[in-house]
Ligand code: HEC
Ligand code: HEC
Ligand code: HEC
């Protein structure tokens with residue numbers, strides 16, 4: 451920890467000085483030096499976790515159904531700074547920044563002894579992170595081993611609600627996978643190192659020209675989906691039916707696909723158009739269906755977080771799992787058919803536009819003679 455350097459460094463006029471630094475700052479402030487990191491973070495769902503209209507609609511619904519104090523449950527993860535600084539009415543700008551710099555870099559440790567993983571956070575002029583012996587002009591630094599592991603993500607990606615029901619199980623799914631055994635932490639897939647300056651080189655020359663990607667590409671990233679979920683199609687004729695076999699696998703996610711919110715679904719949509727003018731279609735859904743204590747299926751995020759009580763069915767793809775799906779359509783031999791297979795990732799019923807709702811990331815076409 452090097453706090454001594456905080457007071458004795460003055461930068462050129464108009465630039466950032468130690469006097470500007472408060473124990474809790476907006477990402478804009480950090481961006482004066484950590485420009486590349488702030489730019490990447492701005493495009494992340496973490497940065498939009500509060501402003502997102504989906505979340506705002508969910509928050510409103512939560513308050514109207516469960517009373518005004520229920521908003522704290524949501525803010526714990528979508529704006530942890532608001533809860534920790536008693537700003538649940540959201541007066542500070544930084545509370546609107548969602549999962550922002552000064553939350554993650556005030557993290558000192560994570561405890562797993564209670565019902566949910568709990569973050570130990572200290573807002574101060576000292577920022578915790580992965581660099582040993584870092585020296586910064588305006589803030590102190592402390593090396594933090596927890597930033598290198600999945601534990602840093604657990605406080606928000608693993609959650610039992612007040613019924614004791616596990617709503618989010620991403621961390622424990624990972625913990626039980628081969629990825630945990632080989633020490634492939636969340637960061638290695640969601641914060642891999644890319645070219646970039648840790649600090650603007652005009653201000654400070656860092657030891658490497660690489661940064662951990664703060665964009666957190668996940669299910670909204672075509673690249674992640676395409677490299678992770680594979681599908682193969684084969685076709686055959688059996689008497690008067692056309693047989694289709696689709697093999698779907700989760701080859702590279704360190705947890706189930708989908709993971710997280712029970713509203714997420716992976717959809718396999720299979721369609722055959724025969725040359726005698728008939729259309730056939732079937733679908734498979736990979737999802738976790740959750741019900742409340744009355745047995746009613748939960749169909750919105752706020753209800754899953756507040757009143758989810760048991761799993762009705764779970765057809766998601768486990769890490770490394772391969773599923774073989776077969777389909778049979780009545781297309782007589784001698785009649786050609788155009789076959790199309792699509793994989794779609796479905797996000798949330800709260801979404802209002804088609805683009806927000808789902809993303810088609812894989813299409814296979816074949817003409818069966
Ligand atoms: C969700 C938590 C999270 C948020 C939000 C976050 N960081 Fe990080 N940051 C990390 C983790 C974890 C690492 C280390 C990753 C590793 O080494 O595997 C890191 C690394 C860093 C580093 C060290 C250099 C590097 O790239 O490894 C700096 C500097 C940094 N973050 C600054 C910022 C700034 C500035 C912001 C705000 C735009 C920010 N971080 C937002 C979790 C976060
Ligand atoms: C005036 C420039 C400046 C500003 C403003 C600034 N930093 Fe830094 N920061 C640095 C420098 C320089 C380093 C050291 C980098 C190195 O050693 O490679 C650093 C290092 C870090 C590290 C790495 C610490 C470690 O031990 O791993 C983190 C995390 C970090 N800063 C977070 C922040 C956050 C959060 C903010 C906003 C509240 C912020 N910084 C604002 C210049 C700045
Ligand atoms: C303070 C809580 C918090 C912490 C800590 C946190 N996250 Fe998140 N994360 C969220 C929330 C909330 C969302 C969903 C935001 C939304 O869609 O509104 C999210 C979404 C994501 C997504 C989804 C991206 C997508 O495309 O939809 C990924 C990936 C992710 N986080 C990875 C991580 C990793 C890796 C870490 C640890 C380094 C981490 N998170 C730490 C709260 C957190």
Ligand code: HEC
Nearest residue numbers: 600603607621624635636639668669678703704707709710
């Ligand atoms: C081996 C690589 C790998 C590891 C390790 C990994 N993930 Fe992922 N993750 C992915 C891929 C690929 C996706 C996109 C496909 C999907 O949504 O399942 C994803 C998606 C996600 C999503 C988006 C889910 C949604 O509902 O939209 C979240 C959140 C997430 N990961 C969090 C985590 C956390 C937290 C950890 C650590 C406990 C972790 N991941 C470990 C590869 C990985």
Ligand code: HEC
Nearest residue numbers: 504505508509512523524527606609710711751752755798
């Ligand atoms: C324990 C942390 C946690 C709590 C508590 C929490 N969320 Fe979330 N929320 C997440 C994460 C993580 C994601 C997205 C990624 C995933 O599926 O894992 C998410 C996603 C969402 C989404 C979907 C956003 C999108 O972009 O698709 C909505 C809406 C939402 N949450 C609303 C709420 C509401 C309303 C509450 C309070 C009743 C709440 N959340 C409580 C962590 C949390």
